[in-house]
Amino acid sequence: WHRWIYDDYYRTYLVPLEKYGLVIPHDLIEESWNQIWNKGYVHEVAQFFATGWLANYWRIDPMTDKDFEWFEYKYPGWCDKYGKWWENYNRLSTPNGHHPIVAEDEDYQYPHRCWTCMVPCLVREDMVMDEVDGQVRTYCHEMCRWTDTVAFRPTYLGRQTPNMGKLIGKREWETLYHGWNWADVVADMGYVRDDGKTLIA
Numbered sequence: 723w724h725r726w727i728y729d730d731y732y733r734t735y736l737v738p739l740e741k742y743g744l745v746i747p748h749d750l751i752e753e754s755w756n757q758i759w760n761k762g763y764v765h766e767v768a769q770f771f772a773t774g775w776l777a778n779y780w781r782i783d784p785m786t787d788k789d790f791e792w793f794e795y796k797y798p799g800w801c802d803k804y805g806k807w808w809e810n811y812n813r814l815s816t817p818n819g820h821h822p823i824v825a826e827d828e829d830y831q832y833p834h835r836c837w838t839c840m841v842p843c844l845v846r847e848d849m850v851m852d853e854v855d856g857q858v859r860t861y862c863h864e865m866c867r868w869t870d871t872v873a874f875r876p877t878y879l880g881r882q883t884p885n886m887g888k889l890i891g892k893r894e895w896e897t898l899y900h901g902w903n904w905a906d907v908v909a910d911m912g913y914v915r916d917d918g919k920t921l922i923a
């Protein structure tokens with residue numbers, strides 16, 4: 723992760739843009755390291771997509787003892803924080819009269835979605851809210867809030883921004899399908915094969 727953030731992303735990609743006049747937010751690189759490494763962002767992402775497997779066309783395999791050891795070795799403390807949930811994920815991966823893990827009570831709070839980057843607000847302490855055009859929106863981080871409420875407005879620092887992204891439309895999957903029957907959601911997403919079976923079950 724260190725190499726990816728500081729070498730690949732920062733030194734190879736961002737810093738060279740400086741000579742073209744772009745303002746590079748150097749301190750944000752430190753913050754991305756902080757989020758990804760210190761605050762466990764990557765583990766939260768994995769857990770989120772694993773819990774939502776039934777809304778995907780792929781599913782993360784249950785983990786083996788070797789996998790558990792690898793994670794604890796690479797990320798000391800991982801087992802304490804995520805181990806129990808992944809054990810339950812293993813247990814619930816085989817149909818046995820129970821619901822998919824997202825609908826079972828396994829000590830997981832389904833997160834709000836970030837209006838800007840559309841990844842859920844996975845690091846709880848960084849989640850912020852704001853109101854735009856009379857609508858309350860959630861953001862995964864102050865920078866995503868800034869992007870929507872300050873940078874992507876019709877004017878920025880007094881200049882018109884006709885080419886800026888607008889972050890409009892149906893941005894939240896959860897809102898789009900709110901109140902739908904699950905079978906209709908799966909069909910609407912196109913995850914039903916010609917033989918009537920779904921792509922993963």
Ligand SMILES: [Zn+2]
Binds near residue numbers: 836837839861862
């Ligand atoms: Zn975000």
